Amino acid sequence: MEIRDLDLLYLEDAVSLAQENYEMECKHVGGLPDLNYMVYFRTKLEKLFKSGNGKMAFENNNLVAYLAFGDIFNINEQGDKGATSPLFGYGIRSENRAVTIGKLFQYVAKELCEKYAQSLRINIYAHDIEVLQTYIMSSFSMDVTDVIRDVTEPFELNKCQDYIFKELNKEELKFYRSDIMEFYRGSINHLRMSPVFYHCRYFLPLEDRFDDFLSDDMRIFAAFDGNKLIGMIDSEPGRDAFITGGKGTVCMGDVFLNPDYRGRGIASQMLKYANDKLKECGIKTICVTHGTINPTARGFWDKYFQNYSYTMTRQIDSNMLGIIQPI
Numbered sequence: 426m427e428i429r430d431l432d433l434l435y436l437e438d439a440v441s442l443a444q445e446n447y448e449m450e451c452k453h454v455g456g457l458p459d460l461n462y463m464v465y466f467r468t469k470l471e472k473l474f475k476s477g478n479g480k481m482a483f484e485n486n487n488l489v490a491y492l493a494f495g496d497i498f499n500i501n502e503q504g505d506k507g508a509t510s511p512l513f514g515y516g517i518r519s520e521n522r523a524v525t526i527g528k529l530f531q532y533v534a535k536e537l538c539e540k541y542a543q544s545l546r547i548n549i550y551a552h553d554i555e556v557l558q559t560y561i562m563s564s565f566s567m568d569v570t571d572v573i574r575d576v577t578e579p580f581e582l583n584k585c586q587d588y589i590f591k592e593l594n595k596e597e598l599k600f601y602r603s604d605i606m607e608f609y610r611g612s613i614n615h616l617r618m619s620p621v622f623y624h625c626r627y628f629l630p631l632e633d634r635f636d637d638f639l640s641d642d643m644r645i646f647a648a649f650d651g652n653k654l655i656g657m658i659d660s661e662p663g664r665d666a667f668i669t670g671g672k673g674t675v676c677m678g679d680v681f682l683n684p685d686y687r688g689r690g691i692a693s694q695m696l697k698y699a700n701d702k703l704k705e706c707g708i709k710t711i712c713v714t715h716g717t718i719n720p721t722a723r724g725f726w727d728k729y730f731q732n733y734s735y736t737m738t739r740q741i742d743s744n745m746l747g748i749i750q751p752i
């Protein structure tokens with residue numbers, strides 16, 4: 426196998442590899458849209474290849490794999506640097522996916538570290554097991570997962586006869602403002618506590634979130650015990666054009682249930698209610714991005730959705746950046 430720099434001459438071959446990789450994941454995840462993303466991949470890969478942070482692998486002069494990262498950026502005010510490889514940032518057509526990605530990463534990481542990129546972030550298809558294992562063994566750790574659900578998939582649930590589910594309009598949202606903000610505070614506090622320990626600094630001040638809840642894009646589905654609001658789940662359009670950004674897809678965001686009501690299947694009923702309402706409006710798939718570190722999120726979302734990607738991170742020792750001199 427020969428490793429070379431990214432080369433726009435091979436852009437079309439790389440686009441085909443990206444589409445092949447996506448179709449491989451589709452075989453495992455029924456909810457993924459059965460779409461050809463080659464136009465999207467072409468535009469995005471051209472940009473990545475121009476940034477020059479990546480490598481290509483060749484066998485008999487044919488492109489068999491590539492791995493590309495975006496531009497190197499500052500990750501904090503101290504000027505520490507990082508780089509991210511998106512989900513379409515790799516493609517492999519090879520019997521031995523582990524060896525191929527391992528070799529590509531070795532060459533790409535060398536260059537990234539020479540450019541002082543310390544914090545590396547990669548996205549991998551969830552069922553690309555050999556690649557996933559290679560990164561885990563290369564000291565990458567899981568951070569985030571993307572999950573998806575076809576809204577026509579049945580839910581197998583016991584009916585919660587005693588509870589009412591409904592979508593809240595903007596007036597009702599304002600009326601229940603303090604309950605909704607308490608739910609949101611509860612979600613954030615859940616993330617701050619053990620075993621997650623997210624600081625959540627980017628979600629502060631909490632009050633600012635209420636304006637998002639009022640935006641036209643956001644829909645809030647709620648559970649009531651009589652007149653008492655006991656839980657909510659929200660949805661909004663995805664932002665990325667790949668998978669989550671299509672017209673027939675929305676992303677679910679916050680879910681919260683009053684602690685006194687947990688463990689009786691109410692949140693599941695609320696999710697089913699949201700799923701069915703979204704289906705009525707022509708939505709085909711719903712997605713969620715959640716932290717893999719959060720056991721409640723794993724337990725709840727992964728019960729009803731299928732994982733299709735993992736984001737993994739690795740911090741390189743800050744003393745080992747730049748050109749490493751032999752000792």
Ligand SMILES: CC(C)(COP(=O)(O)OP(=O)(O)OC[C@H]1O[C@@H](n2cnc3c(N)ncnc32)[C@H](O)[C@@H]1OP(=O)(O)O)[C@@H](O)C(=O)NCCC(=O)NCCS
Nearest residue numbers: 680681682687688689690691692693720721722724725728
């Ligand atoms: C997550 C939450 C909405 C679940 O509400 P709920 O009504 O108790 O959930 P359900 O009874 O419908 O549970 C459905 C499934 O979710 C999973 N689940 C629920 N609570 C869980 C927990 N604490 N840990 C792990 N999995 C859990 C289980 O798979 C459960 O299925 P099971 O009962 O067959 O085991 C509620 O616990 C909550 O508000 N938590 C705080 C906020 C939060 O964690 N949000 C999700 C993370 S973003």
